[in-house]
Amino acid sequence: MQKVNINDLGLFVSQYVKALYASGAYISRVNRCTQRLVRAYGYEISLNYFYNNIAFTISDPQNRSNKETMVFSNDPVQIDLRLLSDLSALSWEIHDNLVPLSKAFEYLNRLKIPRKRLKFIEFFIIALAFGAFCKVFGGDFNSCLLTAISAFLGAYLRHFCVLKKIDPRIWHLFLAFFSSSLLALGAQILPTQTLHIGLATSTLYLIPGIFFLNSMIDILDYHVLVGISRFVNVFILITCMAIGVYITLMVFGIGILP
Numbered sequence: 001m002q003k004v005n006i007n008d009l010g011l012f013v014s015q016y017v018k019a020l021y022a023s024g025a026y027i028s029r030v031n032r033c034t035q036r037l038v039r040a041y042g043y044e045i046s047l048n049y050f051y052n053n054i055a056f057t058i059s060d061p062q063n064r065s066n067k068e069t070m071v072f073s074n075d076p077v078q079i080d081l082r083l084l085s086d087l088s089a090l091s092w093e094i095h096d097n098l099v100p101l102s103k104a105f106e107y108l109n110r111l112k113i114p115r116k117r118l119k120f121i122e123f124f125i126i127a128l129a130f131g132a133f134c135k136v137f138g139g140d141f142n143s144c145l146l147t148a149i150s151a152f153l154g155a156y157l158r159h160f161c162v163l164k165k166i167d168p169r170i171w172h173l174f175l176a177f178f179s180s181s182l183l184a185l186g187a188q189i190l191p192t193q194t195l196h197i198g199l200a201t202s203t204l205y206l207i208p209g210i211f212f213l214n215s216m217i218d219i220l221d222y223h224v225l226v227g228i229s230r231f232v233n234v235f236i237l238i239t240c241m242a243i244g245v246y247i248t249l250m251v252f253g254i255g256i257l258p
Contacts, residue, residue, distance in 0.1 A: 003042050003060070004101045010058050010068040012105060013038060013045065017054055018072060019112055020087045024079040026214040027223040033091040037104075040095045051229035078162060079210050086111050119159060126205055127152035134194075134201040142190040143198040149186065150179040150202040158206070172237045176203045176244025184252045195254065199245065206241050208234050 013034060020030050027049050038045040038058060047056040053073055060066040090107055093099055099107070131148030139147065154175050161171035179202045187195050212234045218227030248254070 006043065006058055006060065006066060006068045008101055009038070009041055009043060010056075010070050012101060012108070013056065013058065014070050014072050016087065016090075016108060017047075017056070018075055019108070020084070021054065022075040022077055023084040023087065024077055024081065024210055024214070025084055025087075026217040026221075027226055028217065028221045029088070033088050037091045037094040040098055041101070049223060049226045051226055051233070076165070076168075077211070082115070083111060119156075123152050123155045123159075126155045130201055130205055133204065134198055137197050137201060139194045139197040139201070140192055142187070142192040143194040146183045146186040146190060146192065147198045147202045150182045150198075151205050153182065154179040154203070155205055168237060169240050172206055173240040173244045175206055176241040177247050178244075179203050179206075180245045180248040181251070184248055184254060199248070199254070203241055203245060206237075208237050211237075 016037070017030060017034055020033060025033075030049075031047060034045060034047060034056075042060070043058050044061050045056055045058045047054065051074075053071060055069070055071040057067055057069045059068075087108075090104070090111065093107075094104055127148040130151040131144045134144045134147040157178065158171065158175055161175075180199050183198050183202045184195070187198070192198065211230055215227045215230035215234060218224070218230065220227075
């Protein structure tokens, strides 16, 4: 079978890697999936990862002068575990069945089309989860109810901010202030003896947990540069959250301890 054009393969790989990275994959997974599909087409690839950019070189092992190098900017990460799983499955489909490159492009473009999801149900589940989380830490009924309401509205606003591509540092600070302030205001209507627990749990939906896990995995797998960059980004986002909550404490004159 005649090899695919290396330029076309490079274009496909750039789109594939960009989608895989943006869906929340850690570097080792990106590397394995990309290596798998490129080798299926009879080429080799070397990838260099940075936090904002990725560079790779595809070469023909039978003709080293035949190579393609590309550098591209990464899209903002928006965690989508279903897309992540589908992209990984696509690499196996190419590996097992040697899918023609034109078909692979069609599959990739189809996967990147956003799926319709019932956002209201997602926000409702988030509200229940963090209301229950407040209860686990000893919150009373009113505190749990206020936490659930704050988390629901905060999750809705977070979705809006992501769609509008607002800087994550800005909306982490704003939403931490919004959720904690909403809870503090609600406590004036529904008195609670565990306001401090509600304040602590009402903003936890903003914690970038997957980013933190990915940073640890990258560091342990010797992708230290990207791992540290991700860890620093997580630290900045958590700092923004802390500032937002601190502003609430200052505005409402709430003590840190009960």
